[in-house]
Amino acid sequence: MDLVLQLLFTGIGIGSVYALVALGFVLIFRATNVVNFAQGEFSMVAAFLMVIFAVDLEWPYWLSFLLALAGMALYGVIFNLGVYYPLRHRTYLPVIISTIGASILVANTMLALYGPQPQVLSPVFETPGFNVGPVYLDSQYLLIIVVTMVLVAFQYWFFEHTLLGKKLQATSQDKEMASLLGIPVATMIMITFVYSAVLGGLAGILVAPILFVSIQMGGTIALKAFAATIIGGFGDVAGAIIGGLALGVIETFGAAYISVPYKDGFAFLVLVLFLVFRPQGLFGERVAEKA
Amino acid sequence: MPLIECKDLVVRYGEIEALHGLTIAVEAGEVVTLLGGNGAGKSTTLRSISGLVKPVSGDILFEGQSILGAGPEDIVRRGIAHVPEGRRVFPGLSTRENIMLGASNRKGLTKAQIRAEADGMFDLFPDIRPFADALGWTLSGGQQQMVAVARGLMAKPKLLLLDEPSLGLAPVIVQKVFSIIAEIRKLGTTVLLVEQNARMGLSVADRGYVLETGRLVLSGKPADLWGNEDIRAAYLGGHARVKATLPAV
Numbered sequence: 001m002d003l004v005l006q007l008l009f010t011g012i013g014i015g016s017v018y019a020l021v022a023l024g025f026v027l028i029f030r031a032t033n034v035v036n037f038a039q040g041e042f043s044m045v046a047a048f049l050m051v052i053f054a055v056d057l058e059w060p061y062w063l064s065f066l067l068a069l070a071g072m073a074l075y076g077v078i079f080n081l082g083v084y085y086p087l088r089h090r091t092y093l094p095v096i097i098s099t100i101g102a103s104i105l106v107a108n109t110m111l112a113l114y115g116p117q118p119q120v121l122s123p124v125f126e127t128p129g130f131n132v133g134p135v136y137l138d139s140q141y142l143l144i145i146v147v148t149m150v151l152v153a154f155q156y157w158f159f160e161h162t163l164l165g166k167k168l169q170a171t172s173q174d175k176e177m178a179s180l181l182g183i184p185v186a187t188m189i190m191i192t193f194v195y196s197a198v199l200g201g202l203a204g205i206l207v208a209p210i211l212f213v214s215i216q217m218g219g220t221i222a223l224k225a226f227a228a229t230i231i232g233g234f235g236d237v238a239g240a241i242i243g244g245l246a247l248g249v250i251e252t253f254g255a256a257y258i259s260v261p262y263k264d265g266f267a268f269l270v271l272v273l274f275l276v277f278r279p280q281g282l283f284g285e286r287v288a289e290k291a
Numbered sequence: 292m293p294l295i296e297c298k299d300l301v302v303r304y305g306e307i308e309a310l311h312g313l314t315i316a317v318e319a320g321e322v323v324t325l326l327g328g329n330g331a332g333k334s335t336t337l338r339s340i341s342g343l344v345k346p347v348s349g350d351i352l353f354e355g356q357s358i359l360g361a362g363p364e365d366i367v368r369r370g371i372a373h374v375p376e377g378r379r380v381f382p383g384l385s386t387r388e389n390i391m392l393g394a395s396n397r398k399g400l401t402k403a404q405i406r407a408e409a410d411g412m413f414d415l416f417p418d419i420r421p422f423a424d425a426l427g428w429t430l431s432g433g434q435q436q437m438v439a440v441a442r443g444l445m446a447k448p449k450l451l452l453l454d455e456p457s458l459g460l461a462p463v464i465v466q467k468v469f470s471i472i473a474e475i476r477k478l479g480t481t482v483l484l485v486e487q488n489a490r491m492g493l494s495v496a497d498r499g500y501v502l503e504t505g506r507l508v509l510s511g512k513p514a515d516l517w518g519n520e521d522i523r524a525a526y527l528g529g530h531a532r533v534k535a536t537l538p539a540v
């Protein structure tokens with residue numbers, strides 16, 4: 001029982017990272033109808049920004065953190081203008097190819113700058129963790145869980161209770177109609193990219209002390225987040241969060257009870273099972289109804 | 292000076308020319324109906340005015356100024372609201388939220404003010420008041436039409452473009468929608484109303500234009516258009532043997 005609780009904690013912690021990235025995935029997908037294959041690089045770029053600011057330049061952690069997030073907001077703007085905006089009136093295919101190109105470009109730029117060795121980022125807190133009863137709470141995992149909960153609550157409030165949130169929803173549901181009402185569609189999509197880049201960046205910064213900072217981290221995180229959105233039901237916001245958490249828990253239990261080397265394999269086994277037996281995902285019916 | 296004036300509009304979709312030089316005008320305070328069958332170019336005319344399609348030649352003047360080349364977001368800010376064909380209610384937003392977003396073209400309003408105005412719309416559209424919190428996709432066609440018109444009015448437009456508000460609605464609901472248009476007319480909003488249902492269109496209009504395959508074929512007062520049996524039979528889908536009378540405006 002103690003082990004189960006311990007694994008649940010770890011699983012939810014890592015699942016929170018997948019959930020944050022998946023959320024960014026879904027928001028961009030809903031706003032542009034395109035799967036962003038450079039989503040994982042949002043996390044990688046942010047983690048490297050942390051390495052630059054906090055490790056190379058030895059700036060204070062909190063300052064580096066704020067600068068990295070600001071950098072991600074800027075990255076979101078550039079990404080939107082360079083990768084999406086010029087192709088916005090085309091079909092989804094050129095845009096997808098453009099995101100794949102961006103992913104390769106960014107990963108290889110980092111490879112050129114830092115080489116293939118993984119970089120190390122220290123955890124936020126000096127205290128590595130503490131025991132609550134039989135469960136050891138690692139402080140980095142705890143931080144990830146708390147930040148994710150706060151962000152999910154913020155996002156719920158933002159989309160349900162602000163006019164800007166409603167305009168973003170309207171834009172994702174019918175762009176032409178939104179523009180007829182005077183909603184600035186291009187700005188709404190820009191905001192979506194910026195928010196998504198910051199979310200992905202935050203996930204990257206939080207998970208960096210656990211995973212190491214490498215050019216592969218973007219691809220790994222993106223695949224997990226993609227699997228999470230399939231499990232949750234593609235395009236569903238709540239589904240992305242629950243899918244992310246579920247995936248984290250499944251792979252943690254799989255690693256503990258079945259096989260550690262195949263940890264990543266469980267995620268994809270679950271992905272394949274969902275695609276075969278329930279392609280609409282856990283919340284698929286709701287999505288179908290909405291369409 | 293007319294409020295809106297389309298001069299020699301030519302619109303193409305690729306190879307297809309949808310409008311071959313259309314000239315129409317609507318004076319401030321008028322309700323004008325644009326009639327014609329399937330594919331006549333009615334929607335294309337409205338889409339040109341609201342900036343969704345770019346005419347290849349001709350000009351569109353609103354309050355005497357050319358709005359050709361301006362985008363839809365800009366045009367609605369100038370005071371032209373377009374309630375498009377098919378209602379286009381946001382499926383995942385509630386009735387009230389849909390209506391509130393109609394004010395997106397107006398600056399300097401708080402969310403509370405917009406919400407109060409949106410709730411005020413239910414006086415004009417009492418049928419949808421009970422569905423204020425229902426999501427768009429759950430509404431019936433008639434309810435969606437009312438949401439779409441209410442949303443258009445939230446823009447406080449000088450000119451309201453309505454594209455086939457009667458399409459696919461039961462006759463009772465069509466009557467309701469048209470009585471609302473008559474109300475809007477009393478409020479002094481200028482309306483350009485596209486209809487296939489000529490009888491309904493003419494019943495609320497001051498003037499009518501008849502379009503056929505991208506060309507203007509007739510224009511005139513409702514009584515002259517509807518009163519002429521040959522015209523009715525040829526262009527308005529009316530059957531010459533049915534003695535339909537024009538409802539009093």
Ligand SMILES: Nc1ncnc2c1ncn2[C@@H]1O[C@H](COP(=O)(O)OP(=O)(O)OP(=O)(O)O)[C@@H](O)[C@H]1O
Nearest residue numbers: 304307309327328329330331332333334335336487
């Ligand atoms: N997006 C488009 N691409 C290609 N052709 C189009 C497009 N939209 C309209 N057309 C063509 O332009 C012509 C005019 O269409 P339009 O939609 O303006 O007609 P309408 O009078 O509104 O008809 P309806 O009463 O059926 O709505 C038609 O021949 C139509 O096929």
Ligand SMILES: [Mg+2]
Nearest residue numbers: 333334335376
């Ligand atoms: Mg039409």
